[in-house]
Amino acid sequence: MALTGTKSIKEYKDVLKGKVWVFPDNVDTDVISPTQYLSDNKGAVEHTCESIIKNFPREAKDGDIIVGGRNFGCGSSRETAPVILQEKGISAIVAESFARIFYRSSIARALPVLEIEGISKEFKTGDEIEINIPEAEITNLTTDKKYKGKKLDPILLNILRNGGLEKQLLDELKDKGKAK
Amino acid sequence: MSGKTIAEKILAAHSLSDIEISPGNMINAKIDLILSHFGTARIVLDYRRIRPSKLRKVFDPSKIVVIFDHYAPAPNEKMASAHDLIRKFVKRQKIENFYDIREGICHQVLPEKGHIRPGMLVVGGDSHTTTYGAFNAASCGIGNTDLFHAFVKGELWFKVPETIQFVISGKLPYNTMSKDIIIKIAGDYSAEVARYKAIEFSGETMENLSIASRMTMSNFSLELGAKFAFGVPDQKVVDWIKKRTTELFELIKPDADAEYEEKFNMNIDDLEPQVACPHTIDNVKPISEVVGTKIHQAFLGSCTNGRFEDLEIAARILDGKIIHEDVRMIVTPASQEIWLEAAKSGVAETLIKAGAIICNPNCGACFGGHQGLLASGERCISSSNRNFRGRMGSTAAEIYLGSPATVAASAIKGELTDPRDY
Numbered sequence: 006m007a008l009t010g011t012k013s014i015k016e017y018k019d020v021l022k023g024k025v026w027v028f029p030d031n032v033d034t035d036v037i038s039p040t041q042y043l044s045d046n047k048g049a050v051e052h053t054c055e056s057i058i059k060n061f062p063r064e065a066k067d068g069d070i071i072v073g074g075r076n077f078g079c080g081s082s083r084e085t086a087p088v089i090l091q092e093k094g095i096s097a098i099v100a101e102s103f104a105r106i107f108y109r110s111s112i113a114r115a116l117p118v119l120e121i122e123g124i125s126k127e128f129k130t131g132d133e134i135e136i137n138i139p140e141a142e143i144t145n146l147t148t149d150k151k152y153k154g155k156k157l158d159p160i161l162l163n164i165l166r167n168g169g170l171e172k173q174l175l176d177e178l179k180d181k182g183k184a185k
Numbered sequence: 186m187s188g189k190t191i192a193e194k195i196l197a198a199h200s201l202s203d204i205e206i207s208p209g210n211m212i213n214a215k216i217d218l219i220l221s222h223f224g225t226a227r228i229v230l231d232y233r234r235i236r237p238s239k240l241r242k243v244f245d246p247s248k249i250v251v252i253f254d255h256y257a258p259a260p261n262e263k264m265a266s267a268h269d270l271i272r273k274f275v276k277r278q279k280i281e282n283f284y285d286i287r288e289g290i291c292h293q294v295l296p297e298k299g300h301i302r303p304g305m306l307v308v309g310g311d312s313h314t315t316t317y318g319a320f321n322a323a324s325c326g327i328g329n330t331d332l333f334h335a336f337v338k339g340e341l342w343f344k345v346p347e348t349i350q351f352v353i354s355g356k357l358p359y360n361t362m363s364k365d366i367i368i369k370i371a372g373d374y375s376a377e378v379a380r381y382k383a384i385e386f387s388g389e390t391m392e393n394l395s396i397a398s399r400m401t402m403s404n405f406s407l408e409l410g411a412k413f414a415f416g417v418p419d420q421k422v423v424d425w426i427k428k429r430t431t432e433l434f435e436l437i438k439p440d441a442d443a444e445y446e447e448k449f450n451m452n453i454d455d456l457e458p459q460v461a462c463p464h465t466i467d468n469v470k471p472i473s474e475v476v477g478t479k480i481h482q483a484f485l486g487s488c489t490n491g492r493f494e495d496l497e498i499a500a501r502i503l504d505g506k507i508i509h510e511d512v513r514m515i516v517t518p519a520s521q522e523i524w525l526e527a528a529k530s531g532v533a534e535t536l537i538k539a540g541a542i543i544c545n546p547n548c549g550a551c552f553g554g555h556q557g558l559l560a561s562g563e564r565c566i567s568s569s570n571r572n573f574r575g576r577m578g579s580t581a582a583e584i585y586l587g588s589p590a591t592v593a594a595s596a597i598k599g600e601l602t603d604p605r606d607y
């Protein structure tokens with residue numbers, strides 16, 4: 006099963022740069038992780054989000070960044086949603102707000118997520134974006150405008166820096182094993 | 186300093202952090218109970234990655250409940266193997282609170298078996314874990330990686346949520362149910378009204394509702410984005426739980442001066458039965474606007490509305506009648522206990538005589554697993570909690586959500602029907 010484990014998790018960097026995909030409000034987990042591909046991981050990645058942005062799965066490149074609207078990731082608790090976006094190469098998501106379980110699971114998977122009021126109106130698909138994660142600072146390099154979001158809590162930032170919750174836990178246990 | 190909400194009190198009692206319990210702050214907290222269903226298979230695989238292998242233990246087997254409700258009994262070989270993998274894990278880890286395929290749906294079985302008590306902090310690998318709010322427990326769903334972390338360490342990070350309050354007054358009209366209240370809330374305030382927040386339901390209507398009816402509302406609150414969804418902490422909760430466990434507990438009540446982010450007042454004296462139309466749960470219409478819409482399937486079941494009172498009201502409506510010849514009515518009681526009650530009371534007989542098909546207690550049709558999927562172009566009235574495209578089979582099928590009364594009435598006529606006519 007390709008969608009478990011931490012293979013698709015990228016090495017953490019404080020500052021990310023990439024090309025933007027603007028997403029609408031209320032993107033649900035069924036859009037990201039279509040039900041008909043639940044047991045077909047390759048298919049899921051090849052068809053993710055196509056029901057709302059047709060060329061996304063074909064044209065999204067490694068390192069691209071999603072700028073979303075309100076309630077991003079609403080719907081079911083399936084963790085395949087953030088994982089599929091990671092597999093597609095998405096390196097971070099900035100949105101006006103996130104649905105709770107999607108937000109948690111993204112952090113757990115070390116997929117940086119930042120919330121900023123009104124942000125989706127400030128970008129167009131194809132713009133270049135720079136994100137400073139610990140400062141929650143976002144720059145639209147195309148329009149040269151800066152925006153500031155709410156900083157991530159240190160607990161969450163740590164999970165991102167440690168490569169996700171699973172890796173953090175496995176490393177901690179490894180050390181514990183050595184200490185004994 | 187202002188008073189505390191239920192969520193704030195329960196999180197404070199479980200916090201491992203030296204941080205003030207106020208909305209927006211993050212804490213680490215210890216967990217009282219973890220629920221896991223077929224997603225446990227993923228946990229088993231994660232456990233194999235733990236080095237050194239002698240550390241491959243769950244933090245406390247007595248605080249974990251594993252249950253098979255999705256895909257029960259196994260509909261295919263893949264699921265049978267997953268079940269097998271999990272059964273072996275459960276034995277190895279000495280998890281005694283294991284409910285194999287016979288018991289029913291997690292959110293019904295856990296309270297019935299006495300696992301849920303007021304004041305507990307519960308997480309589950311299932312989004313509708315909010316259901317236990319009806320029992321004054323802070324409970325929410327989490328994803329697989331968080332679940333794995335909880336299995337190993339018994340703790341997780343939590344954001345202290347804002348709390349919103351719904352104060353509900355009035356008496357439910359004839360053949361209108363708590364499901365109609367919660368669907369109406371979705372329609373009026375959107376599927377986002379409680380995003381990442383705790384809900385407290387209160388008011389005279391809530392006090393008069395049965396525990397089962399309150400569970401329906403806490404369950405459906407997840408669809409409003411809620412993190413926790415508390416019912417009223419009263420004697421009814423105490424009496425219900427005392428029949429199920431000898432463990433001690435105390436009700437957690439909000440302070441009189443607790444701070445709510447928002448308060449919504451609602452009166453339901455004139456509430457009409459409500460239907461959530463395809464394909465979002467906040468696409469809500471009163472039944473009068475959709476009567477006559479042809480249906481092919483009527484589904485009565487799920488953790489939202491598969492309880493005895495739900496079957497009972499359906500039986501009352503169906504008594505002496507025959508389900509429309511073009512309709513398959515599928516009933517899945519939420520648990521074995523409910524099934525037995527339905528059998529003993531004659532409710533099951535009435536349903537069967539009317540032409541309903543009663544399945545074993547499980548999730549089945551609710552999430553399009555098995556036992557009642559929809560073909561392209563078909564329409565279903567369902568008592569469950571999700572009408573997303575493709576949820577019950579074909580993406581070209583349509584799901585309408587309504588109360589058990591609406592499901593039963595519609596099954597008779599073969600079209601969406603106002604249950605107040607029966």
Ligand code: SF4
Nearest residue numbers: 290487488548551552
């Ligand atoms: S009955 Fe439906 S909503 Fe409830 S736990 Fe099962 S699949 Fe989920």
